[in-house]
Amino acid sequence: MIPQLFVEKIDLGDGRSITIETGRLAKQADGSVVVRMGDTMILATAVSARTSNPGVDFLPLTVDYREKFAAAGRFPGGFFKREARPSDSEVLTMRLVDRVLRPLFPDDYHAETQVMIQLMSHDENVMPDALAGLAASAALAVSDIPFYNLISEVRVARIDGKLVINPSREELEKSDIDMMIGASMDSVAMVEGEMKEISEAEMIEAIKFAHEAIKVQIQAQYRLQEAFGKKEIRTYEGEKENEEIYKKVKAAAYDKIYAIAKVGSAKHERGAAFAEVKEEVKALFTEEELAADGDLVSKYFYKTNKEAVRNVVLELGVRLDGRKTTDIRPIWCETDYLPRVHGSSLFTRGETQALATVTLGTSREANQIDSPSEQGEEKFYLHYNFPPFSTGEAKPLRGTSRREVGHGNLAQRALKNMIPADCPYTIRVVSEVLESNGSSSMATVCAGTMALMDAGVQMVKPVSGIAMGLITDGEKFAVLSDILGDEDHLGDMDFKVTG
Template sequence: MEEKKLYNAVRKIITLADGRQIEIETGKLAKQADGSVVVKMGDTMLLGTVVAAKDAKPDTDFMPLQVEYKEKYASCGRYPGGFMKREGKANDAEVLTARLIDRALRPLFPSDYHAEVYVTVNLISADKDIQPDALAGLAASAALAVSDIPFGGPISEVRVVRKNGQYAINPGFSEMAECDLDIMVGGTIDNILMVEGEMKEVSEEVMLGAIKFAHEEIKKHCAVQIELAKELGKDVKRTYCHEVNDEELRQTIIRELYDKAYAIATSGTMKHERSDMFDALEAEFASRYTEEELVEKAPLIHKYFHDDVQKKAMRNMILDEGKRLDGRRTDEIRPIWCEVGYLPAAHGSAIFTRGETQSLTTVTLGTKLDEKVKDEVLVQGTEQFVLHYNFPPFSTGEAKAARGLSRREIG
């Protein structure tokens, strides 16, 4: 009796310059998600999924995108540490990988698309020498490519290193000690979106060479995703309507407020004073409408003033006059002052101030017992140097509670 196949998997192969292969498979796992893929390289497999709400929540004027990246301990035959034996919240490395994915995806959604989108990438099988974070951006983008969610990609992210003067893509853990450059590059088939990493004082020429080398690889990844989307009929995306606009109101705001906003932008005032002046200008315009009219018009006035007047005035001032908001030229830095030993009981302390940005830093010396123990899925060991960064709401004058760490504080 012939076995009936209960799924229809579609596979695409990407061949790296050195002959290694990356396989993208869809149609086998997580079929109820809007889009799902498994990206495989060697024994490493990542499950990337994406789900989007059908409609935007009322009064949403931004892109509510949430990206999660999780490495399963079972993926390489390990138990989680600790008493509970249950995987908990994302560790710092997982949060940083999620942020890398987010940074490349977020700007590519249509500006008027405001439905909630959840992207999840799970490491479900792990080869102990393959670095999975370099494949996570590809998994997230491929999941979007095989969905009907509007997206201006595809994208991919790759790690590029330089070893013995030669560039290489997505090296194994064992090769990293010999590398003097290690960067992650994210981009579309046409543009570079994101670069992050570290290097040992390499030249600009070497840095640019690494980015170009990475982009050649990214182009191949994107071409395969475009091919896959066409093959599945997912190159046509869902229709949506998340915004109601009033073009007459937009033009009135631009006509009446742009010159006034430009004058505020070029006044060279301090940040809070300048914000108050912009707010007063917007409020003055809104005062011509009744309270009943403002129920509908207030959100539109705020959007048009912010996007079409305030942002454009600031941008044009910098590009046309070479002048920044606080009056500096584009080649001038803000005034800097520093002080060391400010806190008498700390081991070490410093204040660093540049313009209106300020950091109070402390340093603490510990013993061998104070080392940070790393027990990640594929990375174990200790760290002698730990840097923690805090960004409380009062630092930008915001009146809100500081509850737990935000992802921006993990670096």
């Protein structure tokens, strides 16, 4: 007997449509859907463990996106003719989806969770990465995994002044905007993209246009949920809580942290001062209490720390390192630092430092792109390296991390439109992050601009970048320029802008 199929259709309003279906494939996963647009078909599955591992105080979420070569009727390149590690474009799609999903699980949900998205059939008129977010959210929607706010993602382009949702690759080449937006029904959660120098007003218009399309896609997920039969959300062991311990920790630590935060200090001093307060708080508890609830004391200390630091910014307008909200950290830089490379520069902003090199080559050095959804070559590419010593840590090296791929791509997109069209060289920019305390990808953009000029590349215009942050309690808000690493963790937004 063939199982029943549940299908919902999303009309894009210009003759194209997307369908989401569930009920037939991968039924042992907690949730699975097939998203189809044209002849592109994506299978997304979501599975989450029933219990969380002891001692885990975060959400161990893995988002994986893979394109099968068979989907485009092609063989994998290389000797073994088998799909191997993910390509950079696959990693970037994983990151796009991960960034929207991660904050929308309950704060106390810590079970191992895996969302897998696979391109099973590829239509060259449909770019599959724009459908990955919709597929991931729909798979969670038909499961019993606690995920309380459905989302979707779309690509928005502007062709001859007209905004278009999910264009084909051919259309995208004529566009002056290439932006991916991820959002829930009422809020925008993620924006990533590149524009050929557009105004803020135009960017906001594009985000709103994308959000309207996303709302339609989320409504379709709710309809699918209803038709399929909304599953009862599973019960799970939340974090243990103890109101008395929280009150005791907050009373002991809040004012001291507030006082440290408002003075303004360097990262190491501040870390040491906070650690000292934590030790004083721990001293208020007996060894037996710490053995039983030591993890709670640490958790509540972090919670109090976060609240105090945020309140210093909201109430006094003073940041952890003593800056006002609009101040940029002191900058010093140098070009032509390395004698034997084609171009180099050193850029330091506060405690973030990047050393960039530029190498010029011939067309033989172009970067070959060979994936099921895209073939071609790049004559300009940027690689970003983030060694553990940049944050004073000793960690094993495990090849290029997803984060390094993502940040390198961010800086590459910032610079590539300013390389003149008639530049005959293949250009490789490499950024070595030597110190990091927030916005190292933006330091890469600044260092990259100077290194390109040092190498004699006639850039159209120089490019610079900065990471913006936001802290809000719902009523008051503070927009922060050039955020620190700590402000990234404690704040509500990390928004990197180049221009």
